[in-house]
Amino acid sequence: MPLIHSKNLVKSYGNGVQEVRALDGVDLDIEQGDFVAIIGASGSGKSTFMNMIGCLDTPTSGLYELAGQNVSQMSIDELADIRSQRIGFVFQQFNLLARTSALDNVAMPLQYMRSGKLAGLSKKEQKEHARDRLAQVGLGDRLSHTPSELSGGQQQRVAIARALVNDPDLILADEPTGALDSKMTVEIMELLKSLNQGGMTVIVVTHEPDVAAYANQVVVFKDGKIIEIKHQHQTQVEVVTPVNTAQSVISPDVPSVL
Numbered sequence: 001m002p003l004i005h006s007k008n009l010v011k012s013y014g015n016g017v018q019e020v021r022a023l024d025g026v027d028l029d030i031e032q033g034d035f036v037a038i039i040g041a042s043g044s045g046k047s048t049f050m051n052m053i054g055c056l057d058t059p060t061s062g063l064y065e066l067a068g069q070n071v072s073q074m075s076i077d078e079l080a081d082i083r084s085q086r087i088g089f090v091f092q093q094f095n096l097l098a099r100t101s102a103l104d105n106v107a108m109p110l111q112y113m114r115s116g117k118l119a120g121l122s123k124k125e126q127k128e129h130a131r132d133r134l135a136q137v138g139l140g141d142r143l144s145h146t147p148s149e150l151s152g153g154q155q156q157r158v159a160i161a162r163a164l165v166n167d168p169d170l171i172l173a174d175e176p177t178g179a180l181d182s183k184m185t186v187e188i189m190e191l192l193k194s195l196n197q198g199g200m201t202v203i204v205v206t207h208e209p210d211v212a213a214y215a216n217q218v219v220v221f222k223d224g225k226i227i228e229i230k231h232q233h234q235t236q237v238e239v240v241t242p243v244n245t246a247q248s249v250i251s252p253d254v255p256s257v258l
């Protein structure tokens with residue numbers, strides 16, 4: 001069973017002549033342990049798709065299953081529960097609370113766990129769990145620092161620790177390096193890679209070829225559709241589902257067999 005299974009997924013906005021099909025029949029399976037990059041031009045549907053797989057929104061039609069559970073028809077409350085149980089989100093702008101320590105930022109989601117093994121932890125247990133996650137991202141010595149006392153790369157590492165604090169099945173990152181310079185981009189992508197090597201499923205939306213190069217699988221969106229899926233191993237790129245119209249969007253220094 002794939003971790004993520006979508007079949008003919010459609011998301012429309014507006015109606016009639018005004019209708020925009022942000023997603024126009026998306027079929028995609030993602031296995032546990034995959035490292036996937038989602039790329040495509042602005043407006044191609046990447047964020048809409050991330051919102052679907054992140055259970056932030058429901059499709060207009062089509063099927064979406066997360067770990068075998070049909071998400072397509074879930075209520076707002078069920079969506080919130082599945083998010084807090086299964087998904088860790090990472091954003092371009094980190095979205096940390098400004099006057100709050102790294103430790104409290106990371107512990108925050110545990111306060112809102114309503115079910116599962118991490119619900120009902122004491123404050124002390126929440127902090128212990130958060131401290132473990134900060135140590136995991138290499139910030140065990142920055143627990144009491146507030147965001148303004150940390151570099152951009154360190155702030156994003158705090159955000160990744162926060163994404164990990166609910167022991168999720170997958171990390172969803174929308175442009176996680178969009179606000180970072182190239183050195184910090186490498187720092188963050190190496191961290192995501194090491195988490196993936198530890199078994200975490202990682203899905204990254206990006207328009208940066210250097211970032212997409214870290215993934216094992218690159219999914220290319222155009223006009224709400226997937227036009228290409230490339231499986232790549234280190235620097236080798238092989239096309240698994242070739243599409244005539246598609247061009248390689250992988251970094252030019254990555255040899256392509258296209």
Ligand code: ADP
Pocket residue numbers: 013014020021022040041042043044045046047048049
């Ligand atoms: P990307 O993340 O690839 O830039 P999006 O998923 O944000 O693309 O958008 C895909 C298309 O759907 C675009 O044409 C966008 O204008 C449209 N769209 C996205 N969200 C909404 C919305 N809430 N209402 C109307 N149109 C939207």
Ligand code: MG
Pocket residue numbers: 046047048
């Ligand atoms: Mg977007």
